[in-house]
Amino acid sequence: MIGKLGLYLQYPFVRYALIVGVLIALCSSLLGVTLVLKRFSFIGDGLSHVAFGAMSVAAVMNLTDETLLVLPVTILSAVLLLRGGKRAKIRGDAAIAMISVSALAFGYLIMNVFSTSTNLSGDVCTTLFGSTSILTLTKQDVVLCIVLSLVVITVYVLFYHQIFAVTFDESFAASEGIRTETINLVIAVITAVIIVLAMNLVGSLLISALVIFPALSAMRLFRSFRSVTVFSAVLSVICAFSGMIVSILAGTPVGSTIVAVDVLAFALCSAAGRFGGVHL
C-alpha cells in the first residue's frame, strides 16, 4: 500500500492536489468557527451555489479563466448577505436559501440551454461534487490557490482579535470603536474567497461540511476561542489529508471521502467531549 502511495506521489497532479487540499482545509476551518458562532453555517452552501451559477455563465461564455468571473460575483454576494443581514427586508436564512437555490437553478438552466460540452451531466456532477477537478489542477491553479490561501491566513491572523470581538458581541465592539462594518466586510470577502477555492476540492454541494465540521468538532472538546480555532484548523488539515490519501488508494471520490472523514472526526470528538471534555 505504501508502495502504491509512493507511486502516486510521483505524479505532480497528486502532489498539487494534496497541497491545495491541505491549504483549503486550513482556510475554511479558520473561518468556520466564526461562521458557525454567528449562525451563518449555511452561508458556505449559499455562496457555493452562487459560485456554481457564475461558473456556468463562465463556461458558456468560454472564458479561459473562470475564476476571474466567479470570484468577484461570489464576493459580491457574500458582502450582500453578511452585511445587509440586519437592514434587509428578507433576512438571514431566508436570504441565503433564496440566493442559493436561484443561483443553482439558473446555473443548471444556462448550462443546459447554451451548453457547448458533450458531457453535460458529467460537467454538472463535477461542479457539484468536485469529483475530479482537484486532480486536473494546472500549475497556475496551484499558484493561485497558494497565494489566495496565504492572503486569507494573513488577514485572519492580523484581524484575529477584532474578528473575535465582532463575533462575540457586535454591539459592544461597535461601542468601543471597532469598525464592525469593516470587519464584517473582511469576513465576507475571505469567506467568498475560501468558497471559490474549496469548490475545486469538494464541489459546491459539500462545501458547508468543510466549513462547519471542524469548528463543531473543536467546540465539543475545547472551551476558549483560541483553542477552538487552533484545534479546528489542525483537525481540518488532518481530515482533508487523510481523506485524500484514502480516496487515492481506494479510488473513491475525493470530496465525499474528505467529508466522510470529517463526519467521523465529529463523532469521535462528540464522544470524547461527553466522557470528560478538555477544559482549555
Place this chain on the structure above:
Amino acid sequence: MALITVKDLALGYEGQKIVGGLTFEVRTGDYLCIVGENGSGKTTLMKTLLKLQDPLSGTIELGDGLLRNEIGYLPQQTLVQKDFPASVREVVLSGCLGKGGFHPFYTREEKALADKQMERMEVLDLADRSIRDLSGGQQQRVLLARALCAADKVLVLDEPVSGLDPRVTEELYTLIEKLNKGGITVIMISHDIDAALKYASHILHIGKTVFFGTKEDYLKSETGRQYAARGGEER
C-alpha cells in the same frame, strides 16, 4: 460643564418617532437610572448615546474631554453568547481593542489592565474558565470587567440584572454602587424601580410623560409617584 448634555433629542427607527423632547445632562459621579415601560425607547436612547444609532433630531454633546469611546458599555446578553467558546480572559481583553485601530496583538499594559479589572470585579480566579460555564452573575461581572477595560469614566448598563436571582442581583447592585462611589459615572436602564430609587442619584423617566431630575424630585412628581406605586404593585 456636564459630561454628557442631551438637548431636545428625538429617537426612532426609519423616521418613526418613539420618543421626543429628551433633555437632560449627566455630571461626573452621577448615577442615572433610565426607567419607563417596555418599548418606551430606553434601549434606543442608550444606543444613541453610544453612537450605535443616529437620533432623529436633537443633539448629544460630550464635555470634560470625554471621548465617545471612553464610555464603557454592558449590553444585554445575546443568544450567541450562551454557548460561545471563549475564556474569561479572551472576553475581558477584547475590551482593550478600542484603543487602536489596527490591533494584531495585545500589549503587556493591556494584559495588565485586563487582570486589574478582573480583580476589581472578583473574577480573576475564573480567568481561564469558559464564559459559557459560568453562572449568570459571574458572566455579568466578566462583561463589566470588559466594559471597564474599554473605559473607566462612564459606564452604560442595559438591564444588568435581568434573569438573575435576588441574591445575585443584590450583589451586582452593590458592586455597581462601589464603582460609582469610586468615581465612575453610571447610566443604567432598569425595569426595577425599587432598585432605581434605592441606588440612583438621578432619574430619567421616559414614556408618555418625560421626567428628568434628582431622585428626590422624582418622588415628589406626579409621574414618579404613580410609576413607583405601580412598580410596587407589579411585584
